[in-house]
Amino acid sequence: MIRFLVLRTAGIIGVLLAVTAATYVIFYVFPADPARMACGKPCTPESLAQAREFLGVDQPLWVQYLEFLKGLVAGRTFGDGGGAIVCAAPCLGYSVQHHQPVTTLIAQTFPVTVSIAAGAAVLWLLTGVAAGTVSALRRGRLPDRAVMTTAMVGVSMPSYLVGLLAILFFGFTLDVVPVGSYVPLTENPVDWAFHLITPWCVLALLNAAIYARLTRSQLLETLGEDFVRTARAKGLRERTVVVRHALRTALVPVVTVFGLDLGALLGGAVITERVFSMYGLGALLIDAVGHTDLPVITGVTILAAAFVVVANLVVDLAYRALDPRV
């Protein structure tokens, strides 16, 4: 287990290095000049050179990248003398547009996006697996057909469309849930959940349908296997057979798919926060794209990649816990 963790952590660091390097090359080789943006209008050659030096973009690309990595681990200082700005580790750069370190900006917006993503993921896994199990056990009957039809419709329904309909119906017509605005978890956990319940349901709905379909087919397959027959022959209760033996095995591929869906989950959260007018990572990024605020753009993309890579480790651990063969 320890060997596995060490190996995986080393692998993660390797992947993250590759991703940051690739991101850096992609976004800084192209002609968009972050210093020109920082310099503002009117931009004299002197102030442009000054801005270049301040941001460190006057140096060769590889030096910039090493500086970036150094900042990530140990923090760095932009400029010197009176105008110097200290950017504490983990420093992802400095946004001239916001006059703030990128890390601070992300720390303000990331919780919003993660709150949406995490809650939705929990909800979709629970309901998806439950619905899939029910429909597998009641194959061909009403619950099964209802789940399969919902899955087909759900797959084709973009989450923002569902979101808008939910806002219209539950938010305005019935007026039972709040529309928009985000309350931090640390401020009031109940309000936090209350404001997020609609986004969670909206984002979870589609994926729950897909997972129901997957769970159903996997469970049907497993229920026909020898070890399930053995378990039944041993005289175990049907409940134990289904949950402890069949479902556990059937969930292994579901977990694998979940690992692959983490990137899409983050994307879904970005769309959902927009529908519900919450200022999260996506809004920060879209803003930055509009202003060619490169430090923010690279910071957000690197963070998103890191989130997926690290979350995948968690998925892998779950995988090992589920599958007795690994």
Place this chain on the structure above:
Amino acid sequence: MAVLDPHHLQATTGAWRQLRGDRWALMGAALVAGFVLLAVLAPLLTALSHTDPYTYDIEALDAAGVPMGMFGGVSGAHWLGVEPQTGRDLFAILVYGARTSLLVGLGATAVSVVAGTVVGVVAGYTGGFADMLLSRFTDLMLAFPSLIFMIALGAIVPSSFPKALFIVLVIGAFGWPSVARVVRGLTLTLRTRDFVLAARAIGAPTSRILRAEIWPNLASSVTVLATMAVPGAITAEAALSFLGIGVTPPTPSWGRTIANAVSWIQVDPWYLLAPGAALFLLTLGFNMLGDGLRDAYDPRVSGSRG
């Protein structure tokens, strides 16, 4: 020759028969055909309705910019009502938006299917180190937060570069991994089949083996994969436009219209109906058709995840 294998031919006619009996798949095909017709005939249809997706019609709005009349301003002049604030015709936006959706969706699918097939065949056929490297890369890309990267890439594309082409390329560039994974698996099993081994034994060049032995056996699966990839690409385009970074306005896009509807949802909920229903029905159509094709042609391609 694999293509003329009588067994294969029989399988194909069997698949046709099954597809013709699959009501869901036929409904899907009808929906897709309907939207293709709308898109192709867009200029003709708007000529009939005497509208276009660009002209403002302030006459159709009240002082607050809300469409006058029932159901979001439905009238003889505006069959599906008008856009709030501008009064642009929603029917024209719908049919021209179908062009955007289909062009970007099919274009991006073509990019990702070609790239995915090449990567998958190379990985599966060569095996060894190249396979390991390509497979790891595919897995990494598969779990990647692609939407965030697509948004970010919008910052560095020169404004002179055609936006629609850019959208096609980014969606395609992030769509290939799922194709590559399946194609690799299929190639891996094909590589050890007798007819491939026989071709290698008589010294056929690799290019010939790939073209004459491997590809004909992959073709039906790739067709199924392509059909199942289209709805994902269409939704991706709509999502990008929804986030305000899709095709440049005023080119109509359902995603952008849906995004505009967000701020009008309380006063003019009808605004959402036409673009929302169109996007849903087109995606549903492709999904139903893809599922049907998969069941009929290729039960091996599993995991229909739009």
